[in-house]
Each structure stands twice: as structure tokens, then as C-alpha cells.
Amino acid sequence: MRITLLGAGHIGQTIARLLGSCGDYQVTVVDRSEAALARLAGDPAKTLLADTASPEALLRVLRGQDAVVNALPYHLATLAATAAREAGCHYFDLTEDVAATRAIKQLADGAATAFMPQCGLAPGFIGIVAHHLAKGFDTLHEVKMRVGALPAFPTNSLKYNLTWSVDGLINEYCHPCEAIRDGRNIEVLPLEGLEHFSLDGTEYEAFNTSGGLGTLCETLAGRVRTLDYKSVRYPGHRDLMKMLLEELQLNQDTETLKEIMRRSIPTTMQDVVLVFVTVSGLKDGALVQEVFARKIFADRDEAHPLSAIQITTAAGICAAVDLFREGRLPQRGFIRQEQVELPAFLANRFGRAYQQSRQVESIG
Numbered sequence: 153m154r155i156t157l158l159g160a161g162h163i164g165q166t167i168a169r170l171l172g173s174c175g176d177y178q179v180t181v182v183d184r185s186e187a188a189l190a191r192l193a194g195d196p197a198k199t200l201l202a203d204t205a206s207p208e209a210l211l212r213v214l215r216g217q218d219a220v221v222n223a224l225p226y227h228l229a230t231l232a233a234t235a236a237r238e239a240g241c242h243y244f245d246l247t248e249d250v251a252a253t254r255a256i257k258q259l260a261d262g263a264a265t266a267f268m269p270q271c272g273l274a275p276g277f278i279g280i281v282a283h284h285l286a287k288g289f290d291t292l293h294e295v296k297m298r299v300g301a302l303p304a305f306p307t308n309s310l311k312y313n314l315t316w317s318v319d320g321l322i323n324e325y326c327h328p329c330e331a332i333r334d335g336r337n338i339e340v341l342p343l344e345g346l347e348h349f350s351l352d353g354t355e356y357e358a359f360n361t362s363g364g365l366g367t368l369c370e371t372l373a374g375r376v377r378t379l380d381y382k383s384v385r386y387p388g389h390r391d392l393m394k395m396l397l398e399e400l401q402l403n404q405d406t407e408t409l410k411e412i413m414r415r416s417i418p419t420t421m422q423d424v425v426l427v428f429v430t431v432s433g434l435k436d437g438a439l440v441q442e443v444f445a446r447k448i449f450a451d452r453d454e455a456h457p458l459s460a461i462q463i464t465t466a467a468g469i470c471a472a473v474d475l476f477r478e479g480r481l482p483q484r485g486f487i488r489q490e491q492v493e494l495p496a497f498l499a500n501r502f503g504r505a506y507q508q509s510r511q512v513e514s515i516g
Contacts, residue, residue, distance in 0.1 A: 153176060153177050153178070153218045153219065153477050154177075154178045154180075154216070154217045154218045154219075155171060155177050155178065155179050155180070155217065155218065155219050155220070155221055155473070156179075156180050156182055156213055156214055156217045156219075156220045156221070156241075157171070157179055157180065157181045157182065157197070157220075157221045157223060158182050158183075158204055158210075158220060158221070158222045158223060158224050158228075158232055159181075159182075159183060159204065159222065159223035159224040159225075160181050160182075160183035160185065160188035160189050160191065160192060160199070160223075161183075161188065161223065161317075162316070162459070162462055163223050163246065163272075163316070163461075163462060163465050163466055164181065164183070164188075164223035165188075165191055165192060166458060166462045166463070166465075166466035167221060167223060167466045167469060167470060168181045168192055168195060168197040169192075169195055169196075169197070169456070170466055170467075170470045170502060171197075171221075171470055171473065172195055172196035172197035173195075173196050174501065176474075176477065177473075178198075179196070179197040179198065180197065180198045180199070180200055180213070180217075181197050181198070181199050181200070182199075182200045182201075182202050182204060182213050183199075183201070183202075183204060184201065184202065184203050184204050184205070186201060189201060200213060204224055204228065204232075205228060205231070207231060207234070207235060210231065210232060210235035211235050211238055211239055214235050214236060214239035214241055215239045216239075217239065217241045218241055218242065219241050219242040219243070219244065219473065219476075220232065220235075220236045220239075220241055220242070220243050220244070221244045221245070221469060221473060222243065222244065222245035222246070222247075223245075223246060223469075225317060225319045225320070226247045226248060226249040226252060226317075226319060226320055226323055227249070227252075227319070229245050229247040229249060229252040229253075229255075229256065229269065230252050230255045230256065230259075232245065233245070233252075233255070233256045233259050233267060233269070234259060236265070236267075237259050237263055237265070237267075240264065240265060241265060242265045242266045242267075242268075242476070243256070243265070243266070243267045243268065243269075244268050244269075244271050244469055244472055244473055244476075245268075245269045245270070245271065245469075246269075246270070246271060246272040246276070246465060246468075246469055247269050247270060247363075248270070248272075248274070248275055248320055248323065248324060248362070248363030248364065249323060249327075249363060250327065250330065250362060250363055252269070253269050253270060253363075253366075253367070256269045256486070257486045260485050260486035261485070261486070262485075263484060263485060264484055265484060266476065266481070266482060266483055266484050266485065266487055267485070267486050267487065268472055268476070268481070268486075268487035268489075270363075270366045270367075270489055271468050271469040271472040271473075271489070272464075272465040272468045272469060273299060273301070273425065273427075273461070273464045273465050273468055274297070274299040274363075274364040274381070274383075275363060275364055275365065275366030275367075275489060276366070276465075276468040276469075276472075276489055277427070277464065277467075277468045277489075277497070277506060278297050278299050278364060278366075278381070278427060278429065279297075279365070279366040279367070279368050279488075279489040279490050280489055280490060280492045280493075280494050280497055281297075281427065281429045281444050281494060282295050282297050282368060282429050282431065282490075283368065283371065283372075283489075283490035283494075284493070284494035285429060285431040285442050285444060286372065286375075286376070286431055286433075288435070288442070289431065289433035289434065289435055289440070290433070290434050290435055290436070291433050291434040292372070292375050292376040292377070292431070292433040293376070293377050293378065293432045293433040293434070293439075294376070294377060294378040294379075294430070294431070294432045294433070295368075295372065295376055295378070295379045295380075295429075295430075295431050296378075296380060296382075296429065296430045296431075297364060297365065297368075297379075297380070297381040297382070297428075297429050298349075298358050298381075298382050298383075298384050298426070298427075298428040298429070299364060299381075299383060299384060299425070299426065299427055299428070300356065300358075300383060300384025300385060300425070300426040301315045301316060301423060301424075301425050301460065301461040301464075302315075302384070302385065302386065302423060302424055302425075302426065303315065303420050303422065303423055303424075304420075304422045304423055304424050304449075304450070305420075305422060306386055308417065309388070309392060310388075310389055310392055310393070310417065311385065311386035311387075311388060311389050312385065312386070312389055312417065313417060313418055313419060313420035313423070314413065314414070314417050314418070314419040314420070315419070315420060315423045315459055315460075315461045316461045316465070318410045318413050318414055319410065321413075322406050322409060322410055322413075323362065323363070324342070324361040324362050324363055324364075324383065325342050325343060325361060325362075325393060325397060326342060326362075326397065326403050326406060327342060327362035327363070328340070328341065328342065328362060329341070329342055329360040329361060329362045329363075329365075329380075329381070330362075330365050330369045331360075331365070331369070331378075331379060331380040331381075332369055332372070332373070332376055332377070332378060332379040332380070333378060334377060334378075335374070335376070335377055337369050337373060340360050340380070341360065342359075342360050342361055342362055343359050343360065343361075343390055343393060343394050343397070343398075344359065344360050345358075345359055345360040345380070345382060346358075346359045346390055347359070347382070348387065349428075351426065351428065351445065351447075352447075355386075355387055356384050356385065356386065356387070356426070357384070357385055357386070357387045357388075357389065357390055358382035358383065358384045358385070359382055359383065359385075359390045360380070360381075360382055361381070361382065361383040364381035364382075364383070365379070365380075365381045366488070366489050366490075367488045367489070367490070368490060371488060371490050376433075384426050384428070396409060397409070420459070421450055421457055421458075421459045422450055422452075422459075423450055423459050423460045423461060424447055424448070424449050424450070424460050425447070425448040425460040425461060425463075425464045426445075426446075426447055427444065427445065427446045427447075427448070427506075428443075428444075428445045429443065429444040429445075430442070430443050431443075446506065448460045448463060448464050448505070448506065450463070451463060463505050464505065464506070466502075467502050467503055467504075467505035467506060468503075470502035471492075471497050471500040471502040471503035472489075472492065474500055474501065474502055475492060475496060475497070475500060480493075480496060
């Protein structure tokens with residue numbers, strides 16, 4: 153299967169190595185940064201320098217390909233999907249942006265090829281888990297989805313290090329969040345809905361962020377009383393972000409905030425990803441709650457160390473592409489994450505990264 157991979161950042165490099173080394177894909181990585189492409193020297197994937205923000209350049213690199221895997225920043229998702237439709241190739245991406253996903257859904261309408269956005273961790277794997285648990289209930293009451301990509305050793309006041317895209321992070325913190333309350337689809341404010349919980353003796357907080365639900369609000373509409381998604385951080389992070397975004401009004405100047413964070417907050421490869429889903433409702437007349445809780449840790453391999461967010465995000469989109477190639481997903485039109493069966497995902501050679509993670513036993 154011939155694949156063009158757009159973006160050679162941390163996640164793109166991991167995707168390229170996973171798909172390029174398995175033997176079933178001919179991968180060409182496209183980026184406008186020579187330095188980023190140079191990091192893939194010696195890997196099985198080919199590299200190509202091109203302007204990934206140019207519609208004409210995108211169309212040129214996509215023609216004749218079977219599929220495009222988009223690992224570019226979220227604001228380029230609609231552009232890349234439009235080029236994929238015109239070039240006649242299947243489309244997969246990692247976007248958390250709600251507006252981009254809606255635009256891609258429109259592009260998929262009547263298309264001869266498949267469009268599957270939101271294939272990462274959240275949205276992505278978290279929706280597959282939540283839908284799988286929800287299917288086991290006769291009557292759904294509440295679905296809570298919580299995900300955190302956290303530094304293993306927080307040292308600053310924000311108790312946070314940069315583990316992935318600053319653009320994506322600020323996008324999640326600044327846009328309205330979808331939810332279901334009392335059976336009605338609503339929008340709630342980002343950074344609100346603060347709650348606290350503990351796992352394995354560590355205290356966490358969680359609050360509303362945008363995009364993590366994917367398409368579940370549509371899929372579970374009319375079936376669930378309460379559905380929401382929140383990002384997990386260490387206690388105190390939310391209050392400081394509210395001060396920066398609201399009191400200092402950096403939500404009106406997000407480019408300045410991004411520059412401050414890139415300059416002042418170190419990146420880290422020593423991180424942990426927390427996945428926590430609870431579903432409650434009726435089974436055979438009894439009120440039941442089921443929980444899925446995992447921690448995925450960084451891989452400290454000396455040759456190719458991988459952060460937990462690299463592992464989980466790349467595993468999500470590579471498993472989606474692999475299941476599609478095997479014919480286990482629809483071959484045209486818009487594909488939702490919840491159309492992926494959780495057992496099939498976890499059995500997949502790429503999705504197994506989640507299966508090999510540590511299951512959390514104690515929840516307080």
C-alpha cells in the first residue's frame with residue numbers, strides 16, 4: 153500500500169518508522185523542513201521536501217498514492233483532506249479540531265475513498281474504548297472519558313512539560329467543548345468542570361477541553377444521559393492556565409502564549425499517558441459501572457527512545473490504517489473511530505502498544 157505521510161515531527165517520525173518497517177507499506181514522508189526529514193535518514197521511508205501548506209504542492213505529492221496519513225498541525229487538516237479527495241486517495245489524520253472534522257465529514261459525503269480523521273489518542277483510542285464499554289449496557293446513564301499526557305517528573309508551577317503540539321494544546325484549551333447533559337447535546341466552556349480523583353495513589357485534576365469526544369455525541373445521541381470528556385493534569389495546572397488565558401487575556405493573543413510556552417516550558421520524553429473511562433447504566437435491571445484504566449509509559453530504548461504520547465498517538469493511527477488495509481473498516485465515506493472494534497484494535501500489531509500497557513488496579 154502506497155502511503156504519503158504529511159509531517160515529519162515527533163509523531164510523524166514515529167508513524168513513518170512503524171509503517172515503513174513492517175513490510176506492508178511504501179511510505180513517502182513529506183515536510184517543508186529539511187532538518188525534520190534529515191532525522192529519518194537511514195529509515196525505510198522515502199522523504200520529499202515540499203510546501204505542506206500549498207494546495208498545489210499537496211495535490212502533486214498525493215497523486216498516484218493509495219492513502220495519505222496527515223500528521224500536520226490541526227489548522228492544515230481541511231486543506232490536506234481536500235487534496236486527498238481531489239487526488240482520489242484515502243485519508244487519515246490526528247486532528248482534535250471540531251470544525252476541521254465537520255468539514256472533513258462533508259468532504260467524505262459521496263466520496264469514492266475513505267476519510268477517517270481523529271485517529272490518535274483523544275480523539276481516537278479513547279472513543280473506541282468508551283463505545284465498546286457502552287455497547288454492553290441495556291440502558292446508558294453516564295459515560296466519562298478522561299485522558300492525560302503528563303510529565304513523569306513535573307518540576308515547574310504548571311506541573312507540566314511539553315509532550316506534544318503546542319498548537320493542539322492551546323486549541324483544546326480555547327474552544328467550546330461538546331457534551332451531553334440530561335440527554336441533550338450542549339456546548340460547555342473549556343477549563344470548566346474541574347474535578348479531582350486519584351489513581352495508584354497519585355492525585356489528579358480534570359477539566360473540560362475541546363475535541364476529545366470525537367463523534368461520540370452524534371453516535372450516542374438519544375442513548376445516554378451524560379457524556380463528557382476532560383483532560384487530566386496534576387492539581388493546580390487548570391487555575392494557572394485560566395489566569396493566563398482569561399485574566400491576562402492571552403486567549404485573545406494565542407500566538408504570544410504559544411511563543412512563551414515554547415520558550416519557557418521544556419519538552420520531555422519522560423512522560424506517561426493516562427487513559428480512564430467509566431460507563432454506568434443498567435444491565436439486566438441492575439445498576440452497573442464498568443471502568444477501563446491504563447497507564448502507558450515512555451520507551452527509553454537508547455537507539456530510538458519514544459515518549460508515551462508518541463507511542464499512543466502513532467499506535468492509534470497506524471492501527472486504523474492497518475485495519476483499513478485488512479478490510480476490517482468501511483472502504484469509502486466517513487469512518488468514525490467508534491466503528492473500530494476494541495478487541496480488533498488491541499490485537500493489531502500496532503494497537504498492541506495499549507495492550508502491553510499497565511492496567512491500573514486501584515481507583516480512589
